Amino acid sequence: MVSCKSVYEPREDSTMLEKYVRQCAEGKVLDVGTGSGIQAIAAAQNKDVTSVLATDVQKGVIEYCRKCIKNKKIKFIQSDLFKNVKGKFDVIVFNPPYLPQELKLKDLTLEGGKKGYEVIERFLNEANEFLKTNGIILLVFSSLTRKEKVEELIKNNLLDFEELEKQRIFFEDIYVYLLRKNGLLKKLENKKISSIKYFAKGHRGFLFTGRYKNKKIAIKVKNPKSEAFGRIENEAKWLKRLNKNRIGPKLLFFDKDYFAYEFIEGDFILDFIKKSNKIKVKKIIKNTFSRLFIMDKLKIDKEEMHRPVKHIIVCKDSPHFIDFERCHYSQYPKNITQFCQFMMSVEKILKNKGITIKKPELMELAKVYKNNPSKSNLKRIMGMI
Ligand SMILES: C[S@@+](CC[C@H](N)C(=O)[O-])C[C@H]1O[C@@H](n2cnc3c(N)ncnc32)[C@H](O)[C@@H]1O
The missing domain is CATH 1.10.510 (Transferase(Phosphotransferase); domain 1)
Incomplete structure (x- = not known):
């Protein structure tokens, strides 16, 4: 029997997520941080699933899975999040390490960084590029990860979320969330903007970067929390006016909730x-x-x-x-x-x-x-x- 001490033995968070993987998995599935392979196996058992790509940052975990799990639908690769992943998926599953390092567990399978949400943050900043337009993400995290922070990160990446389940387990709440691309993100992708990534937050808007016609662009999006009215339209209007005098970055296109312009690098x-x-x-x-x-x-x-x-x-x-x-x-x-x-x-x-x-x-x-x-x-x- 092959064993690997760095393989995360399925716990409550794994089984909570597994339930939704069984229900929702279809088409092409990506299982990030596969560990024991529990989510990959659940997905592959669904007849609507055509293939599963299962990744883990730990080499030992991938070796373990390759030896122990023989399923023609599943392919295992070593990857730090999306680093070695190619293509777009219908369903992305992630049970990340989400506990704060302050707990001093020194365990890669559990700790998500100093605050606990750092791996989730990196994941969310990149996930859109690997998710099909109508695809979904199933994500697990804990109350120790700070729910409001995770929700902020989700929204910052132009995703909508839905809480599928919450369970009290000893001293923490475990959540399973379902995420989808929001209307604005779909609209931007429809404009053939790719690689849309959160860049910064201003008083009244959020700034994203993206690629359009092979060039880096900036996209300013209205902050839904801002009370300021018509700011986006106002700024786009001035940019258009000033561009005629070769002032300001070139305005590419705009709508009432966003405008896109060339990215100035300097x-x-x-x-x-x-x-x-x-x-x-x-x-x-x-x-x-x-x-x-x-x-x-x-x-x-x-x-x-x-x-x-x-x-x-x-x-x-x-x-x-x-x-x-x-x-x-x-x-x-x-x-x-x-x-x-x-x-x-x-x-x-x-x-x-x-x-x-x-x-x-x-x-x-x-x-x-x-x-x-x-x-x-x-x-x-x-x-x-
Ligand atoms: C909490 S375990 C979940 C394992 C399994 N998916 C489950 O549901 O039981 C987290 C897994 O993510 C992996 N991991 C941690 N950081 C990662 C990263 N940056 N990229 C990919 N996998 C990562 C760990 O090695 C670990 O196997």
Whole structure:
């Protein structure tokens, strides 16, 4: 009899999940973290299942399964989550290690990271790519994993969830969840956007990245919790308007709940300033002023230019503005004057680069520009840099 001490012996969580695998499995099934192979076997026994790919990060587990389980429908491979997995599946099953390391069990089959949800997080960030449009995911976790956090991670990945079962086992609750792609995700995939991945959370929206026509793109999605109304439409509208003047990342398409634009890869302005030489820094600052002048002329106020740390990305030696959430029409736009404020606030960093900002003079020139936003007054400001 072959045995392997790193094989997870089926417990309550395994049998809870197994029940739903028997009920729901069909077509192509992926069993992630197969352990003893209990879920793979349950799936394969369902006549609606054509094939099962069972994976585990541990080599010993895969060797054990290959020796002990002989079923023509099941193939076992070693893989850290989806690393060696190819194709799309109707059903993805995962009974992950989900306990926090704080419990100090030092066991790969049980511990999901410091907080307990880290392996689930990695799994959810990638699962969509391996799930067919109408496919389902069956996921187990515990109250010790933090239910609200797991639900947040699920939603962040544009998935809907349903609690299939909850059982109190000694000191914890065990949950079995069924996840599906939500309407927005299906809509984005319909647009032929692939590899959609959660990227970051803003005040009013979530940012995803994806691939479209072989290029990396960004997708800004409305945060369902945000009270702010029409923000997505507003930002898309300004981007479209500013793109005509070659400002902002190129808008690709939009709807009321999202918009997609080219992804700008580069350094945030302060990081760029810190790592670049004087000539390059001067060029970027002047270029930024020129673009902001165009916005002033168009009477479009971008706002936040006094602290544009996360709003200007330098890519291929040229500044790109991002985030037009607070953009609006204004009779007296403050783009240039705010950027002058920023220059003064980073005076020391600029000095390290050999660029001296004479604060009182720049302040005075900003005032003159405010009263008369002309090109010659802009030139006087740029002359200070
Ligand atoms: C809780 S056990 C579940 C085993 C079995 N599926 C069950 O339901 O009884 C978790 C399994 O996931 C595997 N595992 C842990 N981290 C993994 C990862 N990053 N990728 C794939 N498998 C992983 C472990 O080796 C272990 O076999």
